[in-house]
Amino acid sequence: MKSASTAVSTIVALVLFRALCAEVKTVISVEDVQSIRVDLDLSNVVRRVDERFLSVAIDASLIAEEKFMNLLNSPKLRTLAKALIPAFLRFGGTKQDFMKFNPRGRYFQARENNSSSAVLGNVCKRLELPPLLENRLKQEWVLQSKSLLQEELEGKYKKTKFSEYAVDLLYAFANCSGLDLIFGLNALLRTSENTWDSANAELLLKYCESREYVMSWELGNEPNSYEKKAGIRVDGYQLGQDFVHLHQILQESGFYNSTGLYGPDIGQPRDHRKDLLTGFLESGAEAITACTWHHYYVNGRDTSLEDFLDPRVLDTLATKINEVLETTESASPGKKVWLGETSSAYGGGAFGLSDTFVAGFMWLDKLGLAAKLGLDVVIRQVLIGSGTYHLVDDNLDPLPDYWLSLVYKRIVGPEVLKAEVHTNSGQKKPIRVYLHCTNRKSTHYREGAVTLFALNLNKNEATISLPAHMANSTIEEFVLQSAEAGEQSLYSRSVKLNGQVLKMVDDRTLPPLEGRELPPGAHVKLPGFSFAFYVLTEARAPVCK
Template sequence: MSGISILAFVMIYILSYGYYVVASVESARDEWNFESVNLNVDLSRVLKKVNERFLSVAIDASLVAEEKFMYLLTTCYTSRMLSRTGKWSDSRTHKENNPGHTQALRLSPKLRTLAKALTPAFLRFGGTRQDFMTFNPTFLHSNENHKNSVFDADDICERLELPPLLEKRLKQEWTLQEILLDKEDLQGKYRSVKFTECAVDLLYSFTNCSGLDLIFGLNELLRTSGNSWDSSNARTLLQYCESKQYSMSWELGNEPNSYEKKAGIRVDGYQLGQDFVQLRKILQESKLYRNTGLYGPDISQPRDHRRDLLEGFLESGAEAIDACTWHHYYVNGRDTSLEDFLDPEVLNTLALKTHEVMETIELTSPGKKVWLGETSSAYGGGAKGLSDTFVAGFMWLDKLGLGAKLGLDVLIRQVLIGSGTYHLVDENLDPLPDYWLSVLYKRLVGPEVLSIEAFSILGKTKRVRVYLHCTNKKSTSYKSGAVTLFALNLSKGLARISVPVTISNSTGEAFLLQSEQPGEEGLYSKSVKLNGEVLKMVDERTLPTLQGTPLPAGEHLRLPGYSFAFYVLSEAQALACR
């Protein structure tokens, strides 16, 4: 066969199957070296249904370790402010120079745009340092003093943004602050931190203007002489938030199983549950918060199959909470590797830990909602050079798929912005690969989980992982009965996925996510391509159009090595999705 004939044959093959494959010699070779995957699906019933805010995000409480860093979210003039030079000045001086500015707030337009694309979602404000924070109001407010200063979203959200020079300076100082916070984590010694009304105003204005629902984590390590929770500081904070009519939910404490190690204080599960009962009673005394959400106990994942703290908590406090929360990370960020991020056995540990937690909850409090109240790839602040790169997407997308299939109701990603290397947005507020993955998930994946299994010649496939949901009806215009299949290819070779006859005649769209660079080196990239185009913001206020490529009806889907994809099958006519 002549060279021209061979080239023609390759091009015809690519055009037949490769609606998103680059026509190169290397990709042509891959056509002859692929894993064949078959699917079993059930479109007749919903397997599980998760919260519409299933994918939620966190801002770590470390951001308030120095209150000025909260200005990366917004700027307010409540009791004091940052001048354009970056120095603190009293707000009274500002008021004298700017009559009528009793409370000005300035939003970061870029971060607000990024956060808004993830709605609907909870925003959890908490973490290790929430148990070392106390509310220290600069002046006490009565309802009378605040009746004319209730939060006005329409007014505040349209105010001017943070001056660019000040924003730049804060970002530079935050880099140094992260070094200090990391040192504290390594030593296990944490400073006591005080925060004012301004920090609360900043946080609430950001969440409200972004369309997120705030969950605020209270300090559980404020204890009485009898080792019960001292609620006096929380009451002061609640009174302030109620006076401002801030609509929010609450948590109490973070990873109580590590209190003895971090603070030399031991709180057993039964006492912890009683502390939550006390908080619920306080909330019920409030007109605004009597029916608000309360979530906990935010324990870390079970180790050595020990469940005593959770069992004790549920025995005394199960009725006080709306959902039971626990934390999950796959690996230690300080000694993990690239191979761990692609290891199916590591990914499967989520199911093992989830089953342990759910068994405990079902025995004590059957029917209680279960959340991952904090989760990401690697604990200890993430794995440098891995948790903020393309390869982290395999852990994140698989956790979203498997977590929903296991019946977890909400997953709160650590973090949107803040310390560590597992954030969705970097220090320049530029989106990282996991951010784009999260936005696509939000837009394309509905809360209804459908049954799907993948098989290869040797049985259940390990390197290709697939999940199936009804397509999101609220954020797309796809037909009723459409389904979204999303898949991960953990190997470097091509995977050919055989679509069941029941949906093989459906056309739709493909959203293929690949690293900016080919091969294993690309796994370390902080950029991601959607159907061949690198994703980046158009400007400070505008996300790119996330368009799919036409997916012709056919018997196969093709998933390149080291990639993941969403396939919307718009004419699947799934009975469960009508």
């Protein structure tokens, strides 16, 4: 009996010992994640991006049926768009290479492009969509979106015609919202010699010039996939020549001779795409204002929640950016480079992920990394359009990535500074940080303020230690977390700012985005699975004055 009792005691002790060891390991693991030291260099501006760095797109699929362009007259959508200025508005995507301008002699009765704010204000008010019509269009758009997604899945793209009416609605939206419009022209209109046929584009340009519509231009979308989508192959050299041809047409215009021209909107570097970009730049670099390319991390049809939180997936962007920058600099030194279209997952986004809270990790990290490495503008796919990577839902209510974009716009300036994380959690760093001067247009802060933004890809809370000379600075924090708790929190389509769920007050009013002041010397805490902005109000960075 004694030996049996001893055996039982030994087993119990062993179980307790193992449990204790596991607990210790857990504590150590948590400690690894919790203790984060961040070095900040306030003495030097590493990069300076365009003030419209964070820009947005409207997918050309919206024009597949012109009536849906009326959604752009929604007061709610205009309110949301206006809050993101200054920004470019790109109108393009796959559908742009299957659409043709079909003038019908129908357009707004009065010349409404008059620069007078009073006239513009009247026009914007008059064009507003009545609530009943808006609700009907939104319901019909849900069905239209499914049809467009099916078209994308099958890879069979229907040709579309659009009239002056659609152009007027698009321009009115951009103008009433204060966005700088970039219109994507169809590059798949080809001659028998496989050169670009500019006749239809010239019709559109003449119409826009007659209306004095101030806008920039693109030609074609993802030329690397023309063969797959339309059975047409265009090499890089010819693509460059097509842009030179468009540039000459713009130069001959009395109105568009100094407008922007962007391209080639190529897919991210892979195999022959590198050759396509090189060939294009060798023949067409002089024609473009900035070189544009597209980036998505994953395939929307087979990705997972884990991909959205994986530092290794996020790190793949740096490799692609450096490849494009190197290619562009080699062929056309000093040429600016843009992410002309980008989101989390290609193929229309990842269902249940690209429009939820977890998508913010990819989006915010992309903004931080793109600015840090030297991209001038990043255009988010999509403000409104088909797919699941949009910034507003079917009711035109803002999704988590919209609120994240809005906070970024308010407090992050174009000057990029250096920030570095020190952690003992090995190569796979769960905390990622970026540093900019605070947006100087925000009158709320003193000159020299800086904004640190951070992502916590781990479930455990992290404590961030700042340099000693910053430890006693007052910090205003903006912590964004899922509006839901528990296992489903990352799939939420709502977000909390400092504990308060963000939602519009009404269709014309956004809530105040107020920071929470931390007392001098307080620890900076970043909750698990969250991202946050910290404004160091008394940083007095000389380069931010």
